[in-house]
Amino acid sequence: MDINNALEALDAISQSTRLDIFRLLIRAGESGLAAGEIAEAIDGRQNTTSTNLSILARSGLIGAERDGRNVIYRANHAVIRDLIAFLLEDCCGGQPEICAPLLQSLSCLNTTSGACCDA
Known part of the structure; x- marks a missing residue:
């Protein structure tokens, strides 16, 4: 991970709703959650939740996979490990x-x- 990737990841979780979503997906584990479930869990609107999910996905902290009509979001543990390693490198x-x-x-x-x- 380089400084630009780290800054993008940290920027993505620097907003409270996105941090809530990120932590929710960490808790969900490998099964992940559908976008609608995420919106419901955070008591958010679909379009706002979608925007926040897009920002988190662009940062690499989460990934998405289509499952029929749903898009399932999961935390990207490899990127999370890389970010923590970058922060603790020295x-x-x-x-x-x-x-x-x-x-x-x-x-x-x-x-x-x-x-x-x-x-």
Whole structure:
């Protein structure tokens, strides 16, 4: 990931509704959600939700796949990993013990419950 990709991704989630959608899709996991389900979950209008989904998709943070009459949206975990790696690339100025708690919390998250695996 380069700085322009990172800026586009961060810009995409810098608006509260888009951040809500992004987090909703993270929680939905591999099954993803249809656009209508997303609009309903965030109590949003279809056209506004569609615009926000387009912005998130252009950033690469989410992807879309047609399933019959529905478009299913899913979080793009590879891009999310790349963004986090880019942000932490030069972490801690050569003192890995400073970043260890952060890296541990990222590595042990249980995506179903959001709780740490060893908790």
